[in-house]
Amino acid sequence: MSAQLLGLHRPGDTRLHRLGAGVKLLGLMVAGVVVVVVRGPVPALGFLAVAVALLAWSGARIVATVRAMRWLLLTAAVLGAWTVWQHDWPRAVEVVADLLALIALATTLTVTTPVDEVMDAVAHGLRPLRRVGVDPEQVALAFSLMLRAIPTTLSLAEDSRHAALARGLERSPRALLVPFVIRVVARARDTGDALHARGIGD
Amino acid sequence: MSEIRLAQVTVSVPTGEGHRRILDETTLDLTEHRIALIGPNGSGKSTLARLVNGLVPATTGRVLVDGLDVARAGREVRRRVGFVFTDPAAQLVMPTAREDVALSLRRAHPTKAERLAAAERVLADFGLGGFGERSVHGLSGGEGQLLALAGVLATAPSVLVADEPTTLLDLGNSRRIGDLLLGLPQQLVLVTHDLELAARCDRVLLVRGGRIERDGDPAEVVGHYRATA
Numbered sequence: 001m002s003a004q005l006l007g008l009h010r011p012g013d014t015r016l017h018r019l020g021a022g023v024k025l026l027g028l029m030v031a032g033v034v035v036v037v038v039r040g041p042v043p044a045l046g047f048l049a050v051a052v053a054l055l056a057w058s059g060a061r062i063v064a065t066v067r068a069m070r071w072l073l074l075t076a077a078v079l080g081a082w083t084v085w086q087h088d089w090p091r092a093v094e095v096v097a098d099l100l101a102l103i104a105l106a107t108t109l110t111v112t113t114p115v116d117e118v119m120d121a122v123a124h125g126l127r128p129l130r131r132v133g134v135d136p137e138q139v140a141l142a143f144s145l146m147l148r149a150i151p152t153t154l155s156l157a158e159d160s161r162h163a164a165l166a167r168g169l170e171r172s173p174r175a176l177l178v179p180f181v182i183r184v185v186a187r188a189r190d191t192g193d194a195l196h197a198r199g200i201g202d
Numbered sequence: 203m204s205e206i207r208l209a210q211v212t213v214s215v216p217t218g219e220g221h222r223r224i225l226d227e228t229t230l231d232l233t234e235h236r237i238a239l240i241g242p243n244g245s246g247k248s249t250l251a252r253l254v255n256g257l258v259p260a261t262t263g264r265v266l267v268d269g270l271d272v273a274r275a276g277r278e279v280r281r282r283v284g285f286v287f288t289d290p291a292a293q294l295v296m297p298t299a300r301e302d303v304a305l306s307l308r309r310a311h312p313t314k315a316e317r318l319a320a321a322e323r324v325l326a327d328f329g330l331g332g333f334g335e336r337s338v339h340g341l342s343g344g345e346g347q348l349l350a351l352a353g354v355l356a357t358a359p360s361v362l363v364a365d366e367p368t369t370l371l372d373l374g375n376s377r378r379i380g381d382l383l384l385g386l387p388q389q390l391v392l393v394t395h396d397l398e399l400a401a402r403c404d405r406v407l408l409v410r411g412g413r414i415e416r417d418g419d420p421a422e423v424v425g426h427y428r429a430t431a
Contacts, residue, residue: 191292
């Protein structure tokens with residue numbers, strides 16, 4: 001259930017809510033470039049602090065959001081350990097903090113912006129590319145489906161874990177991963193069928 | 203009512219050793235208001251229903267809806283034929299109820315304000331007023347199926363195909379959705395295991411082993427299925 005919080009808009013009246021979806025999307029893109037270009041653990045921790053502050057300002061329930069992100073946090077921890085092994089501590093701090101900062105910023109965007117507005121902003125922004133054969137509506141739809149896929153995929157991971165647990169196979173990576181991948185692919189196919197049936201994307 | 207015509211249609215799927223026939227050669231005209239497809243699991247009834255809007259392509263033969271060939275005019279056919287799946291979770295693709303209905307209305311209402319207002323009206327029509335901001339994840343089975351139905355009917359199709367829409371629902375919600383479906387003005391093609399619901403339709407087809415075993419009066423076909431299942 002907590003996984004469903006990710007990617008879900010939370011109505012509010014903060015300045016972040018009132019800011020245009022296009023501005024927020026552009027800000028997220030710029031932030032993505034900046035955190036990669038600016039090197040070092042100290043700036044990375046600074047980005048993370050700013051991102052968490054923005055997330056708190058957005059009205060997101062921080063504890064519930066962190067709980068919903070536990071698998072992402074676990075992945076970040078594994079990534080950090082691997083980076084320590086391959087490089088050193090400062091590099092690991094930088095990589096993990098950059099990753100978490102971007103996740104927090106993306107969550108801030110989804111919490112403060114209805115998907116409909118994100119779709120409109122993407123479609124509007126890509127309109128000039130129509131001349132080179134890009135369909136802005138299709139890209140906008142793909143964008144919104146990607147946002148929707150985050151909580152859905154986490155929810156499927158939870159289902160797979162429960163199924164493995166029920167059979168006493170919680171320690172078997174195969175019993176967790178194989179059904180999870182099959183569920184994700186099946187859900188993707190079902191979603192494709194549903195869109196096709198609704199004539200969306202025709 | 204619309205006219206759905208299947209002319210010498212077969213459906214096969216490739217297997218390791220060749221092809222497996224899912225639906226034997228079938229020729230049908232469906233013109234009644236409410237048509238039920240019943241039969242055991244894996245009999246081919248969902249395949250038959252999915253042919254109507256092109257979700258499953260015919261291997262041979264033609265499927266026509268109001269004279270439009272599904273294989274050639276798929277886009278136009280899908281505007282006329284709505285489809286409701288068993289599991290609403292697969293069908294609801296946007297985060298909130300209002301956004302999901304609004305997605306269906308993007309073609310009819312290009313401006314956002316109009317679209318959202320229309321979505322609210324649709325939600326209210328389906329008894330989902332006040333559900334606009336609710337996450338589609340947090341809905342009960344009955345509410346989810348009602349929302350899926352609202353999203354499809356928002357585009358005013360002339361035919362609705364529903365593939366086991368009550369299978370995952372409790373008794374109360376199953377009756378509620380069943381009554382709603384049978385009360386729609388649209389032509390209905392209903393795949394169901396609920397024989398009471400099927401018996402209330404105007405025509406029932408029993409599909410077994412990839413072919414139409416019985417077709418006609420609901421009481422007679424349902425009775426035959428009960429006796430031979």
